[in-house]
Amino acid sequence: MQESTVTTKGQTTLPRDVRAALGLKSGDKVRYVVLDGEVRLLKARPVADLEGLLARPGKQPVSLDEMDDAISSGAIDGLRPDK
Template identity: 45%
Template structure:
């Protein structure tokens, strides 16, 4: 797949629609750029790390739950239902 795009004076490019769709990119997503020794440019979506999500579900007035407290031992019967 080869699509041409233009570099703006601000250093911006538009990622072609088909590539955005195939990579699952949405507005606001971040990407990483790596330049290999042979001149190849590799572009990857920057995936979130679990630590980036810390505090996302926190509700004011509610005590945080420690990771150790989240561990659940599911039996085979629990998983099947």
């Protein structure tokens, strides 16, 4: 278990092992997630890193118009009474 001291300014130094585990370098940003009295430290990722995250191999990308049509169709189908 790693630990560090918090200064009077609320600052601390992340232990080397923690920085290595997260792949942190000087200038990187971190995010803090508080859940049930515990804090999780995550390496912040730029939005550009999300490109391709939902890729579907072998399938063509769907346009925004196609997405809108599918949503509209689903909404209309949900309003039709069952036969």
